[in-house]
Amino acid sequence: AQSVTQLDSQVPVFEEAPVELRCNYSSSVSVYLFWYVQYPNQGLQLLLKYLSGSTLVKGINGFEAEFNKSQTSFHLRKPSVHISDTAEYFCAVSGGGYQKVTFGIGTKLQVIP
Amino acid sequence: EAGVAQSPRYKIIEKRQSVAFWCNPISGHATLYWYQQILGQGPKLLIQFQNNGVVDDSQLPKDRFSAERLKGVDSTLKIQPAKLEDSAVYLCASSLDPGASYGYTFGSGTRLTVV
Numbered sequence: 001a002q003s004v005t006q007l008d009s010q011v012p013v014f015e016e017a018p019v020e021l022r023c024n025y026s027s028s029v030s031v032y033l034f035w036y037v038q039y040p041n042q043g044l045q046l047l048l049k050y051l052s053g054s055t056l057v058k059g060i061n062g063f064e065a066e067f068n069k070s071q072t073s074f075h076l077r078k079p080s081v082h083i084s085d086t087a088e089y090f091c092a093v094s095g096g097g098y099q100k101v102t103f104g105i106g107t108k109l110q111v112i113p
Numbered sequence: 114e115a116g117v118a119q120s121p122r123y124k125i126i127e128k129r130q131s132v133a134f135w136c137n138p139i140s141g142h143a144t145l146y147w148y149q150q151i152l153g154q155g156p157k158l159l160i161q162f163q164n165n166g167v168v169d170d171s172q173l174p175k176d177r178f179s180a181e182r183l184k185g186v187d188s189t190l191k192i193q194p195a196k197l198e199d200s201a202v203y204l205c206a207s208s209l210d211p212g213a214s215y216g217y218t219f220g221s222g223t224r225l226t227v228v
Contacts, residue, residue, distance in 0.1 A: 004155075032214055043117070043204055043219030044156070051214055090155055096212035098168050103148075103155035 002027040002093050006104035013081055014112050021076040021107045023091030033074040034092040034101070035065055044090060050074065061085070086111045115139065119205050119220035127228055131193035134223045138186070138207030144168075145182055146217065147190050148204040156204055162188065163211055195227045 007022040025031060032051050036044040048059025055067040065076045074091060088108050094101040118137040126132050138145050143164050148156035159178065161169040164185035173180070177196070182188040192199055202224050206217040 032212065034213075034216060036217075036219075041221075041224075043206075043221045044217070045219070046216035049214075049216050094213055096214065098161075098163070098211045100158045100161060100169055101213050101217065103157075105153070105155045 002029075002031070002095055002099070002102050004091050004093050004102055004104035006091050006107050008107050009105070010108045010110065012110045012112055015083055016080050018079050019077065019081050019085075019109065021089050021091075021109065023074045023076065023104060025072055025074060025091070025093045027093055027095055029095040029099075032094040032096055033065075033067060034094070035059065035063070035074075035076050036090045036092060036103075037061075038088045038090065038106070040087075047076070047089070081109070081111050083111050083113060085109060117205055117207055117218050117220035119203075119223055121223055122221065123224050123226075125226045125228060126195055128197055129194040131191065132195055132225065133189055133191045134203050134205075134225075136188045136190070136205030136220060138188070138205070139218055142207035142209055142218070143185070144208045144211045144213070145188050146206045146208075147180055147188070148206065150202045150204055150222070152201070159190070159203075161211075168211060192225075195225075197227050200225055200227045 005024045013019045035047040050067045088106045091104040145162045147159045150156045162182040180190045202222040204222045205220045
């Protein structure tokens with residue numbers, strides 16, 4: 001069975017400050033890891049994904065995440081946030097093949113002007 | 114490329130009534146998913162189709178929920194009869210492959226309110 005834990009339900013941060021949204025996963029098989037963003041009243045949009053290879057993954061909108069197998073983490077980072085980054089962010093894990101993608105409960109990022 | 118289309122965007126019904134949601138995935142995406150997102154929670158998979166066959170419906174409340182994907186394209190999710198706890202956003206997503214290694218493409222969702 002696979003699961004995802006997002007350690008922070010809400011993260012307030014001032015505009016232009018750096019941010020890290022934390023995600024830990026558990027899986028008994030190899031993993032694919034994802035971060036999605038959800039703006040109000042919209043569906044989820046893929047930010048970035050880790051399938052294999054380099055542990056540092058770069059995504060859209062200046063976000064990046066680092067896969068750490070020993071710590072079973074996949075934290076999302078951005079060096080300088082903008083007001084438009086205010087949204088909810090979901091970490092997700094899949095074992096590939098026909099295994100379903102399991103989502104975390106989400107982290108609300110609130111960027112303060 | 115057209116995105117995943119869902120309708121309606123909003124629906125309000127009374128408990129014990131029935132409701133249906135429609136989804137049209139991205140052309141060529143063989144895998145289609147229905148997720149339920151209750152306020153304050155992450156999306157929960159209800160059912161996964163590969164073409165017109167069901168891959169995973171282990172979390173679908175089959176006494177009241179049903180879904181079909183005729184001809185491996187459009188899909189319909191139905192609830193009958195609805196309960197108050199079914200109030201949620203119902204998200205449809207599609208992907209090129211069943212493992213979603215390319216990621217999902219989500220529709221905008223249908224917000225269901227059961228009163």
